Amino acid sequence: MNMDNTGDNVENAGNYFVNEAVGLPREIVTGVHWLGACQGYSELHGYNSTYLAVGENASAIIECGAGASYPHVIAQLEAVEAIGIPPVKYIFTTHQEVPHSGSLGLLLERFPEAVACGPVAEFHLVFPEFEDRLVEMEIGESVDLGGTTIDVLEAPFRDYLYTRWYFDSTKKVIFTGDGFAYSHYHGAGHCGHVAEEVPELALPEMTARFAENAFWWTTHVDIEPYVARLEWLLETTGAKTLAPTHGLPVLDIPKTLPELIKGLRLMSKVTADGRARVPVLGI
Template sequence: MFAVGIAVGIDTIRIREKAGATDILGGGFAKCSILTDATSCWTDVGAPCRGLPAFSHFVIGAQTVRAISLFGRHDLTGAIHSPATWRACAARPDCGFGGISASGTGGRAATWRLQHQRNSDDRNGEDSMIKPHFALGAAPADERLPREFAPQTFWLSGCSRQPVGEEILHSHSSFYMVCGSSKTAIIDTGSSRDWVDIQRQLREALNGRTLDYIIPSHPEMPHMGNLEPLLELFPKAKVLGDIRNYHLYFPDMDDRFEMRHPGDILDLGNRKIEFIEAIIHDLPNSLWVYDHKEQVLFSCDAYCYTHEHEPGQCAMLAEELPDEPTVADTSFVTSRALAWTQVVDSEPFCKALDELLEARPIKFIAPTHGGVITDVRRMTTLFQEGMRQIRER
């Protein structure tokens, strides 16, 4: 039996079975999980993980670690965020974690990572170093970031390397800063893997100002993985968004979280940004953001794409790349990040994207897993076709 499961709540699992394959926990299939929300987990086994190391995990939140027991004991790779999560992992050897320790400085602001684990496939029995983001490691920091792609609108990012056959592709973990005359905000936080360079990028983009608002689009590692160190680095910053369950991660900081809904407006002084419904998303508490002044759509997990492993490309706009993104570049990321695209009719989502472009003037699209897009219509067409092809495979 081959299964793809979505668990909403630790005690609730919805399983879709496909005939003709082996058990979910065995049979040599590549296994890949992203455990995100403290009270939910998402697991996807098999085809979407082709080319990835066996069983990779992102782990956020102590209760999520407890949910790992749903999958039994396995060798895991990934990144752990927050001391509470680390303590929960350390207390649960049945989850398959080896020795766990913390790296970095700053107490709670430290990025907590798995450093060593026993690799069951290593016949020599040697410990292997864990690298977050599908265990493939970060690309070298691009010194051209942050990049001001519109007035007082900055692109910040880190990239991961993803081998596909003999080729190496890059996938962004981008986030963005919007500066008004009186307040500043970032949309998403970047991945904890990139925290060292992210601090440099933040300093340069802020240029002496402080950060007032942090807007994680949803509770997943590339989108809120640096939330804890950011809250310590900017002690007066508020977290805005659909923040259900965030208090489970940060019970001592509940007063710094404020709920927002689609249609809510955030005034930054001489510009306003709006929280809007996320048309494409992997968690129910996802929100997109629209900047009315510069006409930027911050699209979270939509409009994602890969690019080649070449110097300087990590800081190029989509249309500046020597080879502009293709349908294959978009579907590669989407099929792995959003497993539901393999089984759900994409046409309602494609129609909703068209309606959004008709309803709002959009000059730029700023995705998390990609660089800034300026040819909005072309990329929309590519992304829509990519979603259709995922379902047809």
């Protein structure tokens, strides 16, 4: 489903997020809907995405988005609800940073039957009224949506120690949070498209620039063990789709992943034998 005009009239919250022409909500694979908004800059955009995974008995929201994006996300979500889906019973965040969890309280209020799942430590301090609806989940645990599960995965690339990724076991989608984050160009019509639909975008350079902030630690380590762990995770899960919070979704992993890994390698200034890499992109 692709409802290009859904939410166009929603008030722009602080002009930081926009909803014009983003082409969302979009069903990237059957039963997984891409929601969210772009940053409101004139040209270089970054997504603040939320995903809706639909099972036979329940639906799950993965990533809450910042508070400023909530009006757009809820309008898009209600458009998907209108076609008929099971109730939202689970809300997952990859970690506590505002772009990933800022709307958690609003979503718990909007969906009173739902519980917040994942690394929920400290949320009781921010949302004390929802303390009884916070469910800590560890790597290897899962919730059953009916016909599929949402599994908690380790996050090979993360900015917080307790960051988690999630996996829709039937649709084979990994929700990667800050993993595979990169910007895109609004003027070139990239908004609302998946990575394979914008082949002209320089993924390695864009990924490296975004990772400079989220994964600053990669400039101090040999990155290859982390790449190997990532490749192991993708192989063992049999993942077919990557759903990042800040980048365009990846529907063809064999084609696109090598370009994203190039970007992660641009970040590392240390080789396996401890030698410094040649600086790239001024990083």
